[in-house]
Amino acid sequence: MVFQIAISFSQSIYFPPSNSSVWDTLSISRLGWCPDKVNDFYNYLDEQQTKSFILLKDGKIVLEKYFGSFTKDSLWIWYSAGKSLHSVLIGIAQEKGDLNINLKTSDYLGKGWTSLPPEKEDLITVRHQLTMTSGLNELAFFCVEPGCLIYKADAGTRWAYHNGPYDLLKDVLESASQQNINVFTTLQLKIKIGMSSGIWIQVPPNHYFLSTARDMARFGLLMQNKMVWNGNPVLRDTAYYNAMISSSQELNPSYGYLWWLNGKQSHIKPSGPSSVPGPISPHAPEDIFTAGGAMGQFVSVSRNTGLIMIRQGLSASDDLSGLDLHDLIWERIMDLGCITSNSASQKKESIHLYPNPSQRYISVDIPNTSPIEAKIYDLQGRLIQKSFDPKIDLKGFSKGIYIIAVTDKSNNLIKIQKIILQ
Incomplete structure (x- = not known):
């Protein structure tokens, strides 16, 4: 398929x-x-x-x-x-023994690299810089000077996208x-x-x-x-x-x-x-x-x-x-796939899967009574379930997006559609 x-x-x-x-x-x-x-x-x-x-x-x-x-x-x-490239470089440096991400940032930048009290500055590790959890106020987003790096929360207790602490990883x-x-x-x-x-x-x-x-x-x-x-x-x-x-x-x-x-x-x-x-x-x-x-x-x-x-x-x-x-x-x-057969394309246009979004059942509306097989995949391409019933029961599925591929009795692909399970 x-x-x-x-x-x-x-x-x-x-x-x-x-x-x-x-x-x-x-x-x-x-x-x-x-x-x-x-x-x-x-x-x-x-x-x-x-x-x-x-x-x-x-x-x-x-x-x-x-x-x-x-x-x-x-x-x-x-x-x-x-x-992300910087993250790799930090990992290589740690493997070489140059640094340890669990040590205080001040061990490498010296004390006073922020405007925080020493006991708060010492809470910040290199790992906090890697995970955007330094606790520093991100309003001065790009600034790397101590006067801009002010306290918002203890390191590790707040996530905020903040360029300044990241940039200091250099x-x-x-x-x-x-x-x-x-x-x-x-x-x-x-x-x-x-x-x-x-x-x-x-x-x-x-x-x-x-x-x-x-x-x-x-x-x-x-x-x-x-x-x-x-x-x-x-x-x-x-x-x-x-x-x-x-x-x-x-x-x-x-x-x-x-x-x-x-x-x-x-x-x-x-x-x-x-x-x-x-x-x-x-x-x-x-x-x-x-x-x-x-x-x-x-x-x-x-x-x-x-x-x-x-x-x-x-x-x-x-x-x-x-x-x-x-x-x-x-x-x-994810939608670049196609069906090359003209007859299959015509079938595809006449087949409908509904309701979408759905809370449990998906019906396959096909203009004739020809037997079909529906295969349900997750977004990683794993086959989750097969169904020969035109009313597909998704009981037990987690909420999310799935892909249903419908084939006819000759195993020709006649419909692919994303469906949302609410």
């Missing part, structure tokens, strides 16, 4: 060679994707002011598109997607490693995974990473393969890797160590501070973890499906992590 092919569990991962423009591809036909839908998707990306877009499946390029004057050699700023890393951040990044990461571009620049008071889209994709591929590049470990500390992409605290379960996590019960947006029910990207695979930056810079990784989405560009949104655009893009990716 097209749906099963399109989001099947990942196979062995391909790694592109270093110092080469060679990168194996995978045709959209292998995934059962429709050329017309892909063209419409590219038009959508263009409308959203996208500069570059790459989609990998098991390491191979399925989609790669550059817009306007942009090329595969063009550099673009990661904005806050660089936070100073923590450089103090602990005794290396400039660009030197550290090159020696510990870029050389090992074949990144030919990539540089940290200072835009006072903050610093940002720039690279090509393909080097962004290399970073995503490293994360997808658990920090091992083509058999060579870049970070051996599996506990740290798992902590990066797991809920780091209960306040915002959709946040790890500077990574956004999908599939959680609730999330706090960068605009915060209120918790919002549901996952950050309900239309994306549930296991996705994302490096997200302002105006929609994404390194979005799903290990279960083998998909990695890279996007660089501009956006009209003022969302500091681009999460709204992230879900809209994934919604379109």
